[in-house]
Amino acid sequence: MKITLADVEHVARLARLELTDGEKNLFAGQMDAIIGYVEKIRELDTEGVIPTSHAVPMENAFREDVVRSSIGVEQALGNAPQRVDTFYKVPKVIE
Amino acid sequence: MNIFDLTLHALHHAFKEKQISSVEATGAMLARVNALNLQINSFITVTADQAMASAEAADRHIASGNMNPLTGIPLAIKDIFLTEGIRTTCGSRILSNFVPPYSATSWEKLRERGAVLLGKLNQDEFAMGSSNESSAFGPCRNPWDTTRIPGGSSGGSAAAVAARQVTAALGTDTGGSIRQPASHCGCVGLKPTYGRVSRYGVIAYASSLDQVGPLTRDVTDCAIMLGAVAGHDPKDSTSVDTPVPDYNATLTRGVKDLKIGLPKEYLISGLDPEVQKTMDAAIETFRRLGAEFVEISLPHTDYAVATYYLIATAEASSNLARYDGVRFGHRSEQAEGLIDMMTKTRSEGFGAEVKRRIMLGTYALSSGYYDAYYVKAQKVRTLIMNDFIKAFSLVDIMLTPVAPTPAFKIGEKINDPLQMYLSDIFTIPVNLAGTCAISIPAGFSASGLPVGVQLIGRPFDEETILRAGYAFEQVTDWHKRKAAI
Numbered sequence: 001m002k003i004t005l006a007d008v009e010h011v012a013r014l015a016r017l018e019l020t021d022g023e024k025n026l027f028a029g030q031m032d033a034i035i036g037y038v039e040k041i042r043e044l045d046t047e048g049v050i051p052t053s054h055a056v057p058m059e060n061a062f063r064e065d066v067v068r069s070s071i072g073v074e075q076a077l078g079n080a081p082q083r084v085d086t087f088y089k090v091p092k093v094i095e
Numbered sequence: 096m097n098i099f100d101l102t103l104h105a106l107h108h109a110f111k112e113k114q115i116s117s118v119e120a121t122g123a124m125l126a127r128v129n130a131l132n133l134q135i136n137s138f139i140t141v142t143a144d145q146a147m148a149s150a151e152a153a154d155r156h157i158a159s160g161n162m163n164p165l166t167g168i169p170l171a172i173k174d175i176f177l178t179e180g181i182r183t184t185c186g187s188r189i190l191s192n193f194v195p196p197y198s199a200t201s202w203e204k205l206r207e208r209g210a211v212l213l214g215k216l217n218q219d220e221f222a223m224g225s226s227n228e229s230s231a232f233g234p235c236r237n238p239w240d241t242t243r244i245p246g247g248s249s250g251g252s253a254a255a256v257a258a259r260q261v262t263a264a265l266g267t268d269t270g271g272s273i274r275q276p277a278s279h280c281g282c283v284g285l286k287p288t289y290g291r292v293s294r295y296g297v298i299a300y301a302s303s304l305d306q307v308g309p310l311t312r313d314v315t316d317c318a319i320m321l322g323a324v325a326g327h328d329p330k331d332s333t334s335v336d337t338p339v340p341d342y343n344a345t346l347t348r349g350v351k352d353l354k355i356g357l358p359k360e361y362l363i364s365g366l367d368p369e370v371q372k373t374m375d376a377a378i379e380t381f382r383r384l385g386a387e388f389v390e391i392s393l394p395h396t397d398y399a400v401a402t403y404y405l406i407a408t409a410e411a412s413s414n415l416a417r418y419d420g421v422r423f424g425h426r427s428e429q430a431e432g433l434i435d436m437m438t439k440t441r442s443e444g445f446g447a448e449v450k451r452r453i454m455l456g457t458y459a460l461s462s463g464y465y466d467a468y469y470v471k472a473q474k475v476r477t478l479i480m481n482d483f484i485k486a487f488s489l490v491d492i493m494l495t496p497v498a499p500t501p502a503f504k505i506g507e508k509i510n511d512p513l514q515m516y517l518s519d520i521f522t523i524p525v526n527l528a529g530t531c532a533i534s535i536p537a538g539f540s541a542s543g544l545p546v547g548v549q550l551i552g553r554p555f556d557e558e559t560i561l562r563a564g565y566a567f568e569q570v571t572d573w574h575k576r577k578a579a580i
Contacts, residue, residue, distance in 0.1 A: 008454070015412060015457040016419070016434070017450055018442040027454055033513050034455060038401035038468070041475045051473030052480060054303050054333065055529020056290045056554075061332035075196040079423035088421055091433045 003032040098123040099259040100577065103316040106262055107164050110157050117157065117167025120262075121150035121211050124169040128213060128260045131580065134241055137255040139174045139232045140182050141214040149211040156209060164319045166209035172265040173252050174215035175222055176202045176307075177296040181212075185298045186220040186230040186248075189418050189425045189444025199296025200331065201265060201307045201324040208323055213261055217251030220446045221415065222272055222300045224248050225518050226508065229448040234505055237280060238578035239544055243502040246276030252310045253280035257545075257578050263311045263320055267297060269304045270403050271497075271522025274534035274549060277310050278497035281536045281545030281576065283317045283564065284310045286522075288554045289529035290335035292321075293328030299414040301407035302333075304526040313574050314535065314564040318342035321557060337555055345558050346565040351385035353563060356490030360396035361521055367500040373538035373546040374496055377567070381494065384566050389490050393482040398475050399524040404516055405459050405472035406527075411449075412456030418444060451512060476527050483528040492559055493551040496521050497534045501544035521549060530554045535564045536573035545573070 008028045012019050019027065073086050082089040098120050101109065109115040125143050132138050146169065153167030172178070175185050177195035184190045198206070206212070217235040219227050227235040227250025235250040237243040238258040245254040249266030253276030256264050266273040268286035277284025285308045292307040299305060309320030322343065327336040357378070366374075378388060420426035420440030427439035445453070459468040486493065498518060508515040525532045531554070534547040552560040568574055 007458075011454050011458045011461065014461060015453050016416075016438045016441050017445075017453065018438050019450070023447075023450070027451060030451060030512055031455060031458065034404065034516070035458070037513055038405055038472075041398050041401050041405070041471055042467070044395075044398065044475055044478065046471060046474035046478070049474040049477050051470055052476040053473060054289075055480065055527075056288075056333065056335060058333070058335075063329060071196050078196055079193055081420055081424070081426035090421055091430065091436050093433050 003028050003035060099127045101262070102312045103168055103262045103319060104164065106168060110162065110167050117150040117153040117211060118147065120167065121146050121169045121213070124213055124260060124262070127258070131258050131260060134236065134580070135238055135254050135258050136233050136235045137217050137251040137258065137260060138171065138214045139184055139186070139217050139251070142181055142212055145181070146211050146213050153209045153211060163208050165205060165323055167211060168262050169211045169213050170205070170263045171213045171216050171255055171261045172202055173218050173249050173267060175218060175267055175298045176265065177298070178202055178212070178215065181215065183215065183298070184232070185222070186218045186232060187444065187449070188231040188446065189441070191231065191425065193424055197296060200293035200328045201297070204324050205265070216255055216264060219248035219250065220449050221298065221411070222248040222267055222269055223411070223448050223452050225271070225275060225515050226503070227251065228505065228509055229446055231446055236505070237502050238580045239281065240502070242504055243544070244279070244505055246279035246498070246502060248272040249310065250276050253277050253282055253284065256280065256282045256310050256312060258580055259577070263309060263316055265307060265320070265324070266310050267305055267307050268526065269301050269407060270526050271519045273308045273310060274522050274532060274547070275498050275519065277534040278547030279502040279545065281573070281578070282310055282312060283314055283533065283535055283574065284308065285317050285321060285533040285557065286525065286531060287321060287325065287557055288531040290333055291531070291555065291557065292324050293331040293334045295328055295330040301410035302414060303410060304407060314561055314568050315343065315346065317533070318346060318561050335555070340558055342558060342561055346562050348562050349384065350381060350563050350566045353386045353492060353559070354490040355381055355386050355388050356391035356486055356493040357388055358391050358393045358396065358486065358493055358495060360393050361495040366496065369501055369540040370496050370499060370546055374548060377494060377537045377548045380567060380570060381563070384570065391486045391489055391493070393486055393524065395475065395478045395482050396524060399479055399527060400517055400520055402472045402475045402479065402527060403519070403523045404455065405468050406476060408452045408456030409459045409469050410456070412453045412460060415449070415453055448512070479524055480528045483530060487553050492563055495549045495551065497547045497549045501540045501546055525551055531557050531560060533560045533564050535567060537571070538573060539576070
């Protein structure tokens with residue numbers, strides 16, 4: 001197993017990260033070492049083992065469907081990098 | 096005796112007896128915060144004005160006899176907890192100007208009980224780190240030796256307690272982020288059972304592992320803090336609806352009835368001699384107190400770090416997708432178009448360790464690797480949990496080291512992430528198993544650095560590890576030693 005620069009670029013694109021050439025080289029080496037290490041879990045026979053997603057087994061947590069107050073529009077938009085009226089403003093999506 | 100040297104319960108007593116006011120205590124702590132923060136860098140934000148106003152309100156409650164153990168107590172919380180109207184950065188540049196519109200339930204519970212917030216504490220960026228070096232606000236330093244790390248990710252919480260800048264602190268623990276810094280800074284740190292404390296309003300790193308807990312000067316204070324924040328919260332559907340016991344009521348029951356397990360996989364050859372010495376002495380102390388020791392096995396220990404760094408990074412890559420510059424936080428001004436805006440925002444806003452973990456998690460979840468890495472890790476997690484279930488059928492609690500070495504030097508492991516990850520080997524299995532554990536001060540290295548030991552309990556049995564820690568404290572004085580700062 002060898003993490004290549006192409007792998008790093010592919011994963012960075014999926015993760016919406018833009019890496020410098022320096023970062024790409026650094027991450028390729030470091031990810032290769034880390035992935036090489038974590039591969040040890042493949043040694044284990046996990047045939048028939050149920051995967052654990054949460055330590056505490058629980059069913060759906062239901063609540064009554066009642067209307068409650070929530071934070072207002074001004075508060076919700078309080079941290080918006082850009083806004084117009086009561087909307088978040090983003091760069092043009094559709095050309 | 097200085098006011099800032101008092102434990103939480105001693106300060107409460109002094110308030111009750113009208114020997115000290117909350118305004119005096121808060122003023123003394125704020126002076127300490129200001130005097131030491133350049134050296135330690137434990138605080139990202141200091142909330143001095145609000146703190147004095149809260150202290151005045153607390154004094155009015157105390158005067159009217161309307162008080163509880165937290166009324167007027169000056170404390171601080173990791174900057175991962177949302178605080179309404181107070182900047183919350185999570186140690187990241189991407190949130191450097193974020194002011195939350197609501198508060199975390201755990202902080203809300205402390206506030207309702209009259210606690211005084213001194214400020215927000217330094218941490219590794221998004222709680223990703225074991226040394227507090229990944230903070231966008233600079234590394235926090237260990238009060239016992241400022242050339243060394245305080246541990247991480249709740250490094251600011253541990254350092255502020257050890258430097259007596261705060262009476263107590265809250266942190267979070269995903270793979271050891273409360274216990275490891277507590278051990279390195281000589282304070283008490285408890286990671287409760289997953290589901291014991293609400294995660295509502297805690298900025299998410301790895302949601303199936305994250306848990307909130309206290310860092311304090313002794314076990315009594317730890318029990319008070321845990322009792323205050325524990326309990327079911329309708330706003331966190333993973334918090335568990337089981338009664339919260341009075342943790343302070345059972346502290347004095349001793350350990351004579353306890354079987355303590357020593358997991359043989361944790362007592363590896365090559366353990367740092369200073370840590371080994373501390374473990375040997377702790378075993379001897381508990382034996383003298385009447386506990387029985389049993390050798391046990393947690394056979395999948397060697398796979399825990401690998402499992403953790405697959406599951407935690409996968410969850411992180413998903414959780415951190417929200418930082419895209421649309422609704423809050425930093426937005427790049429250099430971008431052309433939506434996708435470019437998101438990409439540049441994230442690339443400018445995240446530091447190297449966060450990028451690395453997002454990359455690892457994205458890789459583990461990506462097409463072709465999902466089953467081989469992520470699902471496989473979840474299956475190994477089941478095996479690790481089963482190890483604990485089996486072991487706890489033989490013993491009541493376990494005693495282990497917390498970290499493989501005392502605090503290392505700032506910069507020592509920064510270029511070798513894998514070595515940094517391996518320093519969490521003794522704390523990570525507890526998060527994967529979802530159970531509770533406490534780090535208590537248990538000795539010092541020859542060069543004067545604190546070393547803790549870890550007591551691991553059954554799920555939702557924080558009472559037993561607290562009373563074992565309390566019994567240990569009654570016959571040792573490690574927790575009373577103070578960093579000469």
